[in-house]
Amino acid sequence: MNHHQPNAPLTINLADVNRDSLALVGGKGANLAELMAAGFPVPCGFCVTTRAFECFIAQTANAERLYTKLDGLTAQNLTDVQAAGNEVRARLRQTEMPRAVAQSILHIWQELGRDHAYSVRSSATAEDLPYASFAGQQDTYLNVRGAAALLEAVQNCWVSLFTDRAILYRLQHGFAHREVRLAVIVQRMVESExxxxxxxxxxxxxxxxxxxxxxxxxxxxxxxxxxxxxxxxxxxxxxxxxxxxxxxxxxxxxxxxxxxxxxxxxxxxxxxxxxxxxxxxxxxxxxxxxxxxxxxxxxxxxxxxxxxxxxxxxxxxxITSLFPLPQPVPDDKTLHVYLSFSHFQVMTDPMPPLVTSLWRVIVPFGAPQGTLENPYLTAAAGRIYLDISLAVRHRLLRHVLPRVLRNADILAAQALDEMIASGTFVNGPSVRPTSIARFVAPLVAGVLAQVLWKQPQGATERGQLLMDRYVARTEAQLRATPQGSARLVLAVGIMRDTFTHIVKAWFAVPLTGMLANALLIRVARSFANADDVTALGRGWRGNVTTDMDLAVGDLADLIRQSPPLLAHLSQTGINPSSLVETAREFEGGAAFV
The missing domain is CATH 3.30.470.20 (ATP-grasp fold, B domain)
Incomplete structure (x- = not known):
């Protein structure tokens, strides 16, 4: 491993490090130096740089062979990881620290005060990063006193780059072993109360x-x-x-x-x-x-x-474990509550930015005039979130919204109930009554029409026909418009109108079903519970969820008829797509695929 830092120092005072020195002092060292420069109370100290680590590795016998062995490891084979880790650590412990490195460490240590106690901690170049912390992967040594103990602690930190857990962490997060180098931070020990x-x-x-x-x-x-x-x-x-x-x-x-x-x-x-x-x-x-x-x-x-x-x-x-905030972040300084539109639609995988932006254009409700993307439909980690804060603060909607949501996602409804009960969203801006009326009035009219005179038979087919006609009409409009900016403007206008058109023309049908289900639960509560009513609904002809469940059941029955196929598909630690692709090789596999 040679990263070519011939002019880099072997050691450097933390006060002389800047935030751009990650490659030289590692993540922890760069962060501490930046905090120190910003005036925060950071104990004084120095850094044994990554160049010193490179000199140490270069002096290690058969280092290239050891790295080649590490390159061939997988996170699934723990036995090989342990064996390779033991071999690397044993070889590094046998390696003598280069004389120039040891002299540089002792020289700067004496300048800071040889009579003090020090803490000695690792600082990898892939450590304390915004997307991967590597927290606890390498070793720390406290209250180190004397030259011999200091040099031993530094070398032990280098060796700890190859603990089993550090090797596994790099494998699991896609960091190449050769590209991660280790600096060591030596600071005055704080004997804290x-x-x-x-x-x-x-x-x-x-x-x-x-x-x-x-x-x-x-x-x-x-x-x-x-x-x-x-x-x-x-x-x-x-x-x-x-x-x-x-x-x-x-x-x-x-x-x-x-x-x-x-x-x-x-x-x-x-x-x-x-x-x-x-x-x-x-x-x-x-x-x-x-x-x-x-x-x-x-x-x-x-x-x-x-x-x-x-x-x-x-x-x-x-803090790498925090889920990212929905973007754009509101600037009104109030607390917001978001409903996962992606999970509501069973779209749990992350979506690319173009798709999230498209959704924010398609759903126009509440968007100010002249705004292309809806500020109340936000994106976080590739998922779509609906900002329902204004609705939750409304005196009426805060009671209605959980009831409506309960028909689709009981857990989300329960969480919303708890949030409302906490009183956090009692005060603050809420949705305007006129905005509610403009949105609700067409839906109420549609629901009444469905309940009073329209027949439920054929509703799915009518909805599909409506969408097919709408798609054909918009395609004709686009083809009739010259390519370039005019077609783009038309396409954006169609996207903004599509959701409103579909909701007004067809959403009353599923809304009527939700209302009928809620009424049926209320009517039947004297002799049946809500789960019984839900089970009854799942047995209706044409229930998509039930049809999918039955199809999955048929596949399971087919797999059980072939023990070799069952054993093949039961394997763990293998990409499911790969298992399906090779299923044809087993008895019954062709029919399964």
């Missing part, structure tokens, strides 16, 4: 207005590694108020030893349940978290420490 983790957005609910703080006594390793149950504090940044205090039974703390290393110390009595932070400290820490998140323009996962009346930031990285 209290330490922990802070998320500037709630990692459980995704609420960007809630800061979540875990805190425990001693060094932060106890909280980060999950050895103790930490105190939990949550702060609502809109009110600058603590909204949750969950004080844990903290049975131990980790503290530094005078001669180096750390130890676990048991806590006793009232100290176990005493809050690790008081309210003033919680709010002060949350304020620092807000500032860091503002600096990076996205929520952060932060490791922090408190010692001798001072806060220290030990690490900050993006």
């Amino acid at each position: 209290v330490a922990g983790i802070m998320f500037t957005a709630d990692p459980v609910t995704g609420n960007r207005h809630i800061i979540s703080i875990d805190a425990s006594y001693g060094l932060g390793e106890a909280t980060v590694s999950g050895i103790v149950s930490a105190d939990l504090f949550q702060v609502d940044t809109r009110k600058n108020a603590i909204t949750k205090r969950q004080i844990a039974d903290k049975h131990l703390r980790i503290q530094a030893l005078p001669q180096g290393g750390v130890e676990q110390v048991a806590l006793r009595g009232a100290e176990r349940t005493r809050p690790a932070l008081d309210d003033e400290q919680v709010l002060a820490l949350a304020c620092i978290g807000q500032q860091i998140a503002t600096h990076y323009h996205e929520p952060q996962d932060i490791e922090w420490a408190f010692a001798r009346g001072q806060w220290f930031i030990l690490q900050a990285r993006p």
Whole structure:
């Protein structure tokens, strides 16, 4: 492995690193240097650069053969991963650190103060990134004292790039082993009285207005590694108020030893349940978290420490587990609730940007005049979401909407009921009555027509005929329009009118069915429950869901008649498409395909 950094330094002071030094100091090093430059309280230290790692690998015997073996691994074969990892780690432990690298480390260490204790942590070039954190994949060494211990800790960090879990993580996330290099961050040790983790957005609910703080006594390793149950504090940044205090039974703390290393110390009595932070400290820490998140323009996962009346930031990285916010993000500073239109339509796979944009054009309801894409139909992670906040804040619609939704998605309806019951959406802007009337009036008229005089027989065929005629008419209009801007303008106009046309002409039919189902449940509740009525509906002729279920059942019956085919299709860890493509090779496979 040679990335050609002949002029790069072997070590560099963190104060001399900038945010663009990722290739030299890794993700963690670049983030810490940026925080330090921005004025946040980051402990001083230095970085053993990726060039030093490259020199170490170059000195390792048969390094190319080891990388070739890693390149041939798959995440499914854990035995091979473990064997290759053991071999690589053993070879790296036998390799002597290059003399120039060792001298450079000891020189900068002596400049910072050889009598201090240090923390030694890995910083990979594919670490603490917005799309992959690599959190906990490499090793950390605390309270390192003395030259020999420092050099040993640095080499152990290099070796930890090839732990089984680090190898698997790269395989699962598509990172080439040869392209990931490791820097090592060496910082003055903070012998903290209290330490922990802070998320500037709630990692459980995704609420960007809630800061979540875990805190425990001693060094932060106890909280980060999950050895103790930490105190939990949550702060609502809109009110600058603590909204949750969950004080844990903290049975131990980790503290530094005078001669180096750390130890676990048991806590006793009232100290176990005493809050690790008081309210003033919680709010002060949350304020620092807000500032860091503002600096990076996205929520952060932060490791922090408190010692001798001072806060220290030990690490900050993006929270990669948060589901992205729907785009565009509203600018009205109020809380919004979104309904997954994609899941509502059983379209759970992500869609390309062109398709999401098309949906936002096709559904025009509520879009301001002159706006091409509907601001109330948003996109997140390739899925479509409907902003129903205005409807939820309306006095009438907040009660009607969950009932309507219950006919399509009971879980979504229950979640909406809980959200409305919380009182969060009582105040604020709501949908205008005139807007409701313009939308609802044609549907009400259509439902009444279906109930009073139109016959349900043939409704599906009539709907299909309506759509076929509409498609034929629009195709004729497009063909009659010259190519270029005129045709494009016409196409956009057709897209904006299509949904409205279909809804007014045909949506009353399924809406009538939903209403009839709800009325049937109400009428039959004295002798049948809602599930019985639903089962009755699934047995009606022409029910698409039932027809699909029966077809799947027929396939299952066919597969069970051929044990070889059943064994083939039951394999795990193989792409299902590949299994289907090769099914013809087995008895009964041709009929199945």
